Amino acid sequence: xxxxxxxxxxxxxxxxxxxxxxxxxxxxxxxxxxxxxxxxxxxxxxxxxxxxxxxxxxxxxxxxxxxxxxxxxxxxxxxxxxxxxxxxxxxxxxxxxxxxxxxxxxxxxxxxxxxxxxxxxxxxxxxxxxxxxxxxxxxxxxxxxxxxxxxxxxxxxxxxxxxxxxxxxxxxxxxxxxxxxxxxxxxxxxxxxxxxxxxxxxxxxxxxxxxxxxxxxxxxxxxxxxxxxxxxxxxxxxxxxxxxxxxxxxxxxxxxxxxxxxxxxxxxxxxxxxxxxxxxxxxxxxxxxxxxxxxxxxxxxxxxxxxxxxxxxxxxxxxxxxxxxxxxxxxxxxxxxxxxxxxxxxxxxxxxxxxxxxxxxxxxxxxxxxxxxxxxxxxxxxxxxxxxxxxxxxxxxxxxxxxxxxxx
Numbered sequence: 001x002x003x004x005x006x007x008x009x010x011x012x013x014x015x016x017x018x019x020x021x022x023x024x025x026x027x028x029x030x031x032x033x034x035x036x037x038x039x040x041x042x043x044x045x046x047x048x049x050x051x052x053x054x055x056x057x058x059x060x061x062x063x064x065x066x067x068x069x070x071x072x073x074x075x076x077x078x079x080x081x082x083x084x085x086x087x088x089x090x091x092x093x094x095x096x097x098x099x100x101x102x103x104x105x106x107x108x109x110x111x112x113x114x115x116x117x118x119x120x121x122x123x124x125x126x127x128x129x130x131x132x133x134x135x136x137x138x139x140x141x142x143x144x145x146x147x148x149x150x151x152x153x154x155x156x157x158x159x160x161x162x163x164x165x166x167x168x169x170x171x172x173x174x175x176x177x178x179x180x181x182x183x184x185x186x187x188x189x190x191x192x193x194x195x196x197x198x199x200x201x202x203x204x205x206x207x208x209x210x211x212x213x214x215x216x217x218x219x220x221x222x223x224x225x226x227x228x229x230x231x232x233x234x235x236x237x238x239x240x241x242x243x244x245x246x247x248x249x250x251x252x253x254x255x256x257x258x259x260x261x262x263x264x265x266x267x268x269x270x271x272x273x274x275x276x277x278x279x280x281x282x283x284x285x286x287x288x289x290x291x292x293x294x295x296x297x298x299x300x301x302x303x304x305x306x307x308x309x310x311x312x313x314x315x316x317x318x319x320x321x322x323x324x325x326x327x328x329x330x331x332x333x334x335x336x337x338x339x340x341x342x343x344x345x346x347x348x349x350x351x352x353x354x355x356x357x358x359x360x361x362x363x364x365x366x367x368x369x370x371x372x373x374x375x376x377x378x379x380x381x382x383x384x385x386x387x388x389x390x391x392x393x394x395x396x397x398x399x400x401x402x403x404x405x406x407x408x
Contacts, residue, residue, distance in 0.1 A: 003052045005074040007067050010041050010316065016068045017041045018186040023139075024056040030076060037073065038312075040186045044283065044319065045312040054078040064183055117142055124149035135311065143310070191282065198343050203379035206338040207387045211398045213354050213369040216240050219401055231296035237351070238274065238302050239295040241326055243404045244397035245349060246270050246291040248390040249324060254382045255375075255390045256323050258344040264381060273322035273342055274302055278309040284325060284342055285309070285318040330354065336372045346381045349394065350374035 010017055017039035024036040035047040036056060050056075057075035067073055117140050121128050124145055131148045133140035184192070198204070220235050227235040249256035249270050257266045270291040273284040285305040287298055308314045325342045330353040339350035350373065357370045375391040397403045 001078045002057055002075040003054075003078055004072045005036065005048060005051060005076060007039065007069050007071045007073060008046070008048065010039075010046060010069055014041050014069075014316065016066055017046065019061055019063050019065050019067060019073070020045060020185070021063060022059060023047075024050075026056050026058060028056045030054060030056050036076075039067070041316075044187075044314045044316060048073070050076050052076055052078045066186075117145060121145055126152075141310075187278075187283075194343060195340050198340050202341060202343070202346075204341065204376060205379045205384070205387070206374050206376040207384070207391055208336070208372060208374050209391050209395050211371045211373055211395050212359070213237075213371055213398065215401055216398055217369055227296070231300070233296060233299045233303055235295065236299055236302070238326065238328065239298040240398060240401060240404070241349065241351060241394070242272055242274075242287065242290050242298050243295065244394045245272065245324060245326065247397050247404065247407065248393040250291070251393060252382075252386045252390040254386055255347040255377065257381065258323075258346050259378070259381055260344065267323045269323070271321050271323045273325040273345070274305060275325065275327040276302075276306050276309045278312065278314070283309055283314060283319065284322065285314055286320065286322040288321070325349070326351065330371065336374065338374060339376045341376055341378060346378040347387070347390070348376050349391075350376065 007017060018041075019037060020040040021038040022036070023038060024030050024034075030036055030050040030053065032051070032053040033049045036050050037048040039046045039048060055077045057077045059074045061067055061071075061073045117128070126145050126148050128140055128145070131140060131144050132138075134144055135141040216237065220237075224235050227233075253266050254264075256270060257264050259265075269289055271286050271288045272290045273286050275282055275284050277283075285308075287293070287301045287305075290298060293301075305314065305318065308318070322342065322345060325339075325345055325348040327339050327348060328351040329337050329339075330351050334352050335355075336352055337350050339348045341348045352372045352374075354369050354371045356367050358365050359368050359370065360366075361368070373391065373394065375387055375394075377387045
């Protein structure tokens with residue numbers, strides 16, 4: 001008896017997804033509620049579970065196909081024993097197992113790799129069968145490939161020669177130039193549409209300031225060990241900026257509002273979207289009620305989001321809402337940028353790298369750890385005076401963190 005595998009509900013306003021990866025091939029045993037496919041939606045990846053235990057049946061759609069909620073994408077033969085020889089995948093599933101994923105003997109027993117991992121394997125010249133995966137169910141991640149490449153590079157001339165040989169197959173002529181066409185993921189397509197929509201529909205403007213990070217760095221240095229011991233999490237910069245932003249948004253409520261039709265929607269709470277990197281692009285999970293949370297809970301929430309973004313386990317609920325966004329390009333080395341708002345929000349705070357620079361203080365030139373900060377905003381709703389004021393409040397709160405404690 002065959003049971004149909006259907007696309008599950010994907011969340012509010014999400015009606016379709018793209019087949020990102022088949023985790024099980026026809027003929028392979030599956031357990032009830034075991035992941036058999038990965039779907040890419042506009043915001044996150046969603047795993048499709050087997051409805052019953054048995055053997056994977058036909059795959060009715062291919063990797064890259066768009067499927068609607070409720071659509072039948074595969075079958076599972078309930079209670080069947082796996083065949084002695086694994087049958088060939090259905091025609092629809094062929095794109096999920098390209099030749100580059102098969103072993104040298106052509107058996108096709110190499111693990112299924114995601115597009116990002118495949119690109120990393122080609123780039124670094126790594127044999128995926130020799131790398132232990134740390135992803136869910138032991139799957140290989142991009143980070144695993146990079147770590148293996150680094151280990152090879154640290155292993156001396158022999159390892160370097162081996163890596164070079166793998167990276168340059170005999171079939172590729174010396175000096176040949178290559179091109180690769182990769183279909184945009186649904187998430188990347190959505191990111192592109194939303195950012196272009198923000199530019200088209202909002203009157204975007206950015207104001208800048210710089211911040212002396214001395215006080216925050218000293219506070220972290222003084223309390224980091226006690227903080228970690230008590231709360232089980234490191235004290236980072238993001239919690240300082242999140243709490244400083246709460247002060248600014250309280251005094252400049254327009255920066256925490258958005259336009260809906262001919263109305264302005266104000267919020268008496270602060271839900272901060274924090275931009276974090278995921279394998280398929282930038283995602284913005286929401287730290288809710290930041291104005292009511294302490295430093296430790298904010299740091300715990302952000303760390304959890306970062307970990308789950310890497311593992312691809314963020315949910316739709318994690319991404320829903322948000323009244324203001326903080327994006328930290330400084331972790332990648334950015335000195336300055338003009339971030340784009342996250343619609344329908346009206347403002348985004350951009351953080352950048354910290355570097356020692358000469359500044360004038362009390363008539364003397366001294367070296368201080370400085371950071372440029374930027375506030376991009378929708379000028380239809382937020383006046384320049386309000387934007388500058390909000391950014392100045394954030395600057396003052398970071399330079400004198402006591403302001404955060406006494407709500408000043």
